[in-house]
Structures are given as C-alpha cells and as structure tokens.
Amino acid sequence: MNRILVETVVFGKQYLRTKVGAFFLFIFPVLLIALFGAVFAQNTTSTFELRVQDLDDTLMSRGFLAALNNTTVVHVTAIPASEDIGEYIRANSLGVALRVPAGFQADVAASLAGTGPPFVNLTIYGDPSRSTYGVVVGVVSAVAEQFNFQLAQARPIVGFDVENVASSQYQAIDFILPGIIGMTVMFNAMYTMTAMCAEYRTRKYFKLLATTTLKKHEWLLSRVLWFSMALLLSLLVSIAVGKVLWNVNIPLNGITALSVVFIVVGVLLFAGLGMLLGAFSKDPESASAIANVIGFPMMFLGGSFWQLEMMPSYLQAVAYAMPLTYLNNGLRDALVYQNLGGIAFNLAVVSALAIVFFVLGSRLMRWTQK
Amino acid sequence: MAGPVIEVRGLTKHYPDTKAVDGVDFEVRKGEVFSLLGPNGAGKTTTVEILEGLRAPTSGVAKVLGHEVGNDYSAIRRRVGVLPQEFEPFDRLTPAETVAYWGRLFDRAVSKEQVARLLADVDLAHKAKVQALHLSGGEKRKLGIAMSLVGEPELLFLDEPTTGLDPKARRDLWGLIRRIQGEGRTVILTTHYLDEAEQLADRVAIMHKGRIAIIGTPRELVARAGKTTIVLEGAGAAGLAEAQRLGVPAELEGDDLLVRVDHASAVREVLGRIAAMPVPARGLYTRRATLEDVFLSMVGAKMEDGVLRP
Numbered sequence: 001m002n003r004i005l006v007e008t009v010v011f012g013k014q015y016l017r018t019k020v021g022a023f024f025l026f027i028f029p030v031l032l033i034a035l036f037g038a039v040f041a042q043n044t045t046s047t048f049e050l051r052v053q054d055l056d057d058t059l060m061s062r063g064f065l066a067a068l069n070n071t072t073v074v075h076v077t078a079i080p081a082s083e084d085i086g087e088y089i090r091a092n093s094l095g096v097a098l099r100v101p102a103g104f105q106a107d108v109a110a111s112l113a114g115t116g117p118p119f120v121n122l123t124i125y126g127d128p129s130r131s132t133y134g135v136v137v138g139v140v141s142a143v144a145e146q147f148n149f150q151l152a153q154a155r156p157i158v159g160f161d162v163e164n165v166a167s168s169q170y171q172a173i174d175f176i177l178p179g180i181i182g183m184t185v186m187f188n189a190m191y192t193m194t195a196m197c198a199e200y201r202t203r204k205y206f207k208l209l210a211t212t213t214l215k216k217h218e219w220l221l222s223r224v225l226w227f228s229m230a231l232l233l234s235l236l237v238s239i240a241v242g243k244v245l246w247n248v249n250i251p252l253n254g255i256t257a258l259s260v261v262f263i264v265v266g267v268l269l270f271a272g273l274g275m276l277l278g279a280f281s282k283d284p285e286s287a288s289a290i291a292n293v294i295g296f297p298m299m300f301l302g303g304s305f306w307q308l309e310m311m312p313s314y315l316q317a318v319a320y321a322m323p324l325t326y327l328n329n330g331l332r333d334a335l336v337y338q339n340l341g342g343i344a345f346n347l348a349v350v351s352a353l354a355i356v357f358f359v360l361g362s363r364l365m366r367w368t369q370k
Numbered sequence: 371m372a373g374p375v376i377e378v379r380g381l382t383k384h385y386p387d388t389k390a391v392d393g394v395d396f397e398v399r400k401g402e403v404f405s406l407l408g409p410n411g412a413g414k415t416t417t418v419e420i421l422e423g424l425r426a427p428t429s430g431v432a433k434v435l436g437h438e439v440g441n442d443y444s445a446i447r448r449r450v451g452v453l454p455q456e457f458e459p460f461d462r463l464t465p466a467e468t469v470a471y472w473g474r475l476f477d478r479a480v481s482k483e484q485v486a487r488l489l490a491d492v493d494l495a496h497k498a499k500v501q502a503l504h505l506s507g508g509e510k511r512k513l514g515i516a517m518s519l520v521g522e523p524e525l526l527f528l529d530e531p532t533t534g535l536d537p538k539a540r541r542d543l544w545g546l547i548r549r550i551q552g553e554g555r556t557v558i559l560t561t562h563y564l565d566e567a568e569q570l571a572d573r574v575a576i577m578h579k580g581r582i583a584i585i586g587t588p589r590e591l592v593a594r595a596g597k598t599t600i601v602l603e604g605a606g607a608a609g610l611a612e613a614q615r616l617g618v619p620a621e622l623e624g625d626d627l628l629v630r631v632d633h634a635s636a637v638r639e640v641l642g643r644i645a646a647m648p649v650p651a652r653g654l655y656t657r658r659a660t661l662e663d664v665f666l667s668m669v670g671a672k673m674e675d676g677v678l679r680p
Binding site for chain 2: 002003006007010014204207208209212213214215
C-alpha cells in the first residue's frame with residue numbers, strides 16, 4: 001500500500017508539472033463550460049437584423065414592416081430603393097433580405113376588389129443554408145398570414161397550447177456539462193496512458209521499475225488512484241463553475257453522488273483503452289496520433305456536446321459503439337436527469353467495457369522481456 | 371551466505387535468429403568487483419539482465435544471492451541495486467526527489483540527509499533541485515548510480531556506468547566503486563572500457579559472441595597473454611621490411627612498428643636487434659601487455675567504444 005501511495009504522489013507531481021496535464025485536467029473543462037455556457041445557456045431570444053428594400057413605400061408596406069419589427073425576432077433596416085438588391089446582398093454578404101415590390105399597396109387593393117392579381121408576392125432573397133434564413137421565412141410568413149386574416153376580416157380558429165411534461169426545466173448547459181466531464185475523463189486517462197505506455201517502453205522505464213520491489217499491479221493501481229482523485233476534483237470544479245456561471249441544474253443528493261462511481265469506472269475503462277493503444281504504438285509520437293484517431297471522433301460523436309438524436313441514424317449507430325457515449329449518458333443520468341434505470345444500464349455497460357479493456361491492456365503491457 | 375553471490379552454469383539465451391548467450395559459466399564471490407568485458411552484442415547485457423531477473427534464460431542455472439533467478443526474484447529484489455545500460459531518469463523529478471522516491475520503492479524511508487549524502491557521493495549535490503530534464507548526459511548517469519545505491523544493496527549491477535562521463539567524473543566513480551567494494555559489497559561491472567576493467571575488477575570475463583572467451587584476474591590474463599611489446603616509433607614500412615629481413619615477426623600500428631615478445635627473457639635480445647636496425651625512428655620503448663593485448667589475442671580485433679575494429 002505504501003508503494004502505491006508513493007507511486008501515486010510521485011506520478012501526480014510529474015503529471016501536474018507537465019502543465020499540459022494540469023490544463024486538460026482543470027483549465028480545459030472550465031474553459032469549455034464557460035464557452036458553451038455563454039453560447040447556449042442564455043434563454044433570451046436573439047433578434048436578427050433583416051434588410052428590406054421597400055420599393056412601394058406606402059402606408060401598407062410600412063405597416064407590414066412595422067409588424068415584422070413588432071415580432072422582436074427581426075429588426076428591419078432599409079436597403080435604398082436605388083440599389084440592385086442582388087448586388088447589395090453579395091456586397092454585404094447577407095444571408096437573407098426581403099423586397100417589397102413597387103405597387104404592393106395598389107395590387108393588394110386591386111386583388112381585394114377582384115380586379116387585380118390573385119396573389120401579391122413579397123420576395124425573400126437568401127441562402128437556405130444560413131441559420132437566419134429559416135427564421136426569417138417563418139417570421140415573414142407568420143406576419144403575412146396575420147395580414148391576410150385582417151384583410152379578409154377573418155380570425156384564426158385552430159391553434160395550440162403548450163404543456164411541459166419535464167420534471168425540471170433544463171438549459172443546454174445542463175446537458176453539456178456532464179458531457180464535458182465525461183470527455184475530460186477520456187482525455188486525461190486515455191491520452192495519458194497511451195503516451196505513457198509508449199514512453200515507458202521506449203525509454204525503458206518499465207525495465208527500470210522492474211528492478212525495484214514495485215509490482216506492475218501496484219503501478220497500475222497508482223495510476224487509477226491518481227486519475228480518480230484528480231478527475232473527482234475536476235468534477236467538483238466543473239460543477240462549481242457551472243453553478244456559479246450558469247446556475248446549472250445539478251441537485252446535490254445521493255443520486256448525484258453516483259457520478260463518482262462513473263468517474264472511477266470511467267478511469268478504469270479509458271486507462272485500459274490507453275494501455276491497449278500504447279501497446280500497439282511504436283513511440284510516444286505515434287501513440288499520440290493513435291489516441292487522436294480514437295479520441296477525436298469519440299469526443300464529437302459520443303454525445304459530449306449535442307444529443308445523439310440530432311445526428312443521422314448511421315452516425316447514431318457509430319456513437320452507440322463508442323464507450324464515451326455510455327459514460328456521458330450515465331453521468332447525465334446521475335447529475336441531471338436523476339434516472340436510476342439509466343444509471344444502472346450505463347454503469348453496467350461502462351463497467352463491462354472497463355473490465356475488458358483494463359484486463360487486455362494490462363496483459364499487453366510488459367515490463368520485462370521474455 | 372557461504373556460497374558464491376552469483377553462480378552461472380551453462381547459461382543460454384537463444385532467440386529465433388541469434389544465440390545471445392551461448393553456454394556461459396562463472397561465479398562471483400562476495401565482495402568482488404567482477405567485470406564482464408566485451409564489445410557491443412557480445413552478450414554482456416543479456417547475461418546481466420538474466421541475473422537481474424529482467425529476462426528469462428533459455429536454459430542453464432543462474433543463481434543470485436542463493437536464489438534461482440527464474441523463481442521468485444522478489445525475495446532478493448531489495449538486496450540488489452541496478453544501473454541499466456539504457457538508463458534515463460524521470461524528466462519531471464529532481465535528483466533529490468528521484469533518489470528519495472527510489473528508496474521508497476525498496477521499502478526504505480530515506481532521510482533528506484541520506485539523499486544529500488548520496489548525491490554528494492556522485493557529485494550531483496549542486497543539481498539536487500533541478501528537474502532531470504535539464505541535466506546533462508553525464509549528470510543523468512550519475513543520478514542513475516545514486517538510484518542504484520539508495521537501497522544499500524549487497525549486490526550492485528552497473529551496466530556501462532561511465533558511458534557519457536568526462537575523465538574526472540569517471541575517475542571519481544572509480545573511487546566510489548572501490549569504496550563500495552571496501553564495504554564488502556559485490557559489484558558486477560559491465561563495460562567495454564578495458565582500462566576501467568583493469569583498474570577496478572578483481573576478476574574479468576571477456577565475452578565474445580555469447581561465450582566467455584577467457585576469465586581471470588587482470589594480472590592472470592595479462593600474464594597468460596604474456597607478451598611484451600617493443601615499439602619503434604615512426605619506423606613505418608621501411609622498419610617493417612627491415613624487421614622481416616631480420617626474421618623478426620612485426621606489425622605496423624599506424625606508423626609505429628610493433629614487435630611482440632612472448633617471454634621476458636627474450637626481450638633484451640630482440641630489443642638489441644631492433645635498436646640496431648638502420649631505419650630512422652622517433653623513439654624506442656617497451657610496453658607491458660595490457661588487457662587490450664589480451665582482448666586482441668582472444669577476439670582477434672581491437673575494441674573502441676564497444677565496437678570491434680580489425
């Protein structure tokens with residue numbers, strides 16, 4: 001036990017002295033929580049600027065634009081009537097713009113009187129791939145619909161109410177924070193063990209350690225112990241930062257405490273995977289490349305930053321083949337949703353994978369030669 | 371312990387493409403400095419790593435401190451110190467931290483004073499608080515030696531301990547090894563420096579191609595080689611031709627003419643004949659046989675930095 005503690009302390013000292021280790025353990029998750037929180041956590045609706053060329057400039061066209069402004073979703077600004085709207089859009093890199101045609105008011109009046117065209121069209125210019133395009137199309141069509149009801153002196157009949165069935169109100173950061181914690185476990189345990197196994201083999205540290213009384217299992221336990229303690233601290237720091245900055249919805253109770261089990265089992269899983277990858281790496285450089293090949297897809301597809309349902313079904317299938325997905329889901333079930341069934345399922349998967357990877361990895365990691 | 375500290379009988383280590391150790395026998399007695407000498411690839415390190423419990427032998431007997439190495443080495447691990455050939459310290463630890471840490475890995479709580487004394491012994495006290503990353507190659511080697519000593523081992527394996535050290539550091543380390551020997555501890559010194567083995571070793575085993583070519587004290591080996599060399603400096607090809615004309619077996623080493631004389635009694639007579647040769651020369655002197663001559667006669671080649679030179 002004494003040797004395990006000594007090895008844990010000495011390894012921790014070396015790990016933190018690399019600076020990179022300290023960064024990925026504490027600073028990286030805090031940065032991500034601050035950044036993602038800032039991007040997603042606000043509840044206020046954004047207002048888009050909508051450039052409009054009003055070629056009619058009548059009471060009716062100005063009324064339509066005022067109605068658009070009143071939605072608070074868009075803020076209307078004018079494109080001079082003298083401009084060619086296509087050129088203007090290109091010159092200003094606009095995602096969307098609206099043109100009210102000349103004769104808009106007169107055509108509407110004629111249409112109502114049955115003497116003009118059956119439809120009077122406004123023109124939306126835009127790039128459907130831009131996120132603002134869909135919002136503007138929706139707002140303009142909603143305002144146009146209201147206009148039509150008023151002109152026809154009709155009222156809408158079919159509508160809808162909203163009933164919230166969720167037990168709590170969740171923000172986006174509530175979803176993201178457990179994902180960041182899961183990703184931090186993966187980064188630290190897997191990347192470090194992959195590089196360390198390759199380095200210890202090529203620099204003959206394993207052989208050097210084999211000349212002492214330290215046993216391989218004691219060395220492994222010291223790594224697991226260090227990563228578990230360091231990542232538990234990182235978990236507490238992440239939750240504290242999330243609470244202070246974005247008031248994350250993480251209750252402090254017994255179910256939340258089950259996240260500790262996920263951290264420890266997650267460390268075993270990714271340390272084992274790291275040992276496995278390290279065993280197949282020629283040197284620390286190739287170990288880093290191999291860890292990136294495995295780690296980066298897992299980071300983006302393992303549900304750290306967005307829900308798996310947002311991805312195409314074939315990518316969801318890939319995501320469910322990734323260990324990080326289950327760690328993230330388990331942490332989310334423990335920290336946010338408080339879902340004991342989900343916790344049990346994800347813990348079972350993570351534990352089974354941890355046993356497989358850790359046993360395989362430690363068997364392939366040789367201290368001495370045959 | 372009454373028996374030998376190390377006992378090796380018929381030791382082999384075979385790989386699919388090579389016989390790294392091919393039937394080696396020797397014993398090392400308590401308090402001895404025993405040197406395994408040989409070029410790179412001779413089988414020294416493989417032999418030593420088997421004795422350190424780091425490799426399994428293919429066949430044969432290898433006993434260390436009375437224990438068969440293939441069995442439970444952990445029983446003797448605390449009593450054995452090792453400086454491996456390819457030693458590298460841990461980059462982010464200072465020498466003081468490393469030595470204290472290493473002591474704990476031998477279940478030995480090492481005080482700050484003991485750490486300071488060990489670092490002073492290897493002339494590394496001034497770098498005690500510098501991370502190993504910033505040490506020179508020689509300083510790293512010294513740290514490795516301090517680590518091998520921290521468990522106060524009865525048996526010390528030093529594999530190429532002076533590689534990378536400057537001449538002063540080498541001589542300092544020789545002094546340290548003599549002191550360790552004076553404390554009754556046993557040292558297995560693997561080296562390719564002939565002068566080092568000659569200076570330090572009580573007994574030397576010259577290894578070549580996985581076998582021990584010759585074993586004995588340096589004095590015995592030199593006596594067995596038995597040759598005194600007469601050197602005619604700068605005699606060149608003309609000197610060689612003249613020697614051959616006189617029927618004196620000679621060879622050239624650079625521009626110097628070397629004549630090897632088997633028996634001390636014949637030196638005076640041969641010296642007279644060489645001195646009388648009508649060839650210009652810068653000087654004439656005799657050279658006592660050294661381990662280098664022994665090595666040359668056993669292996670048929672010279673050794674420079676571990677590499678055989680014809």
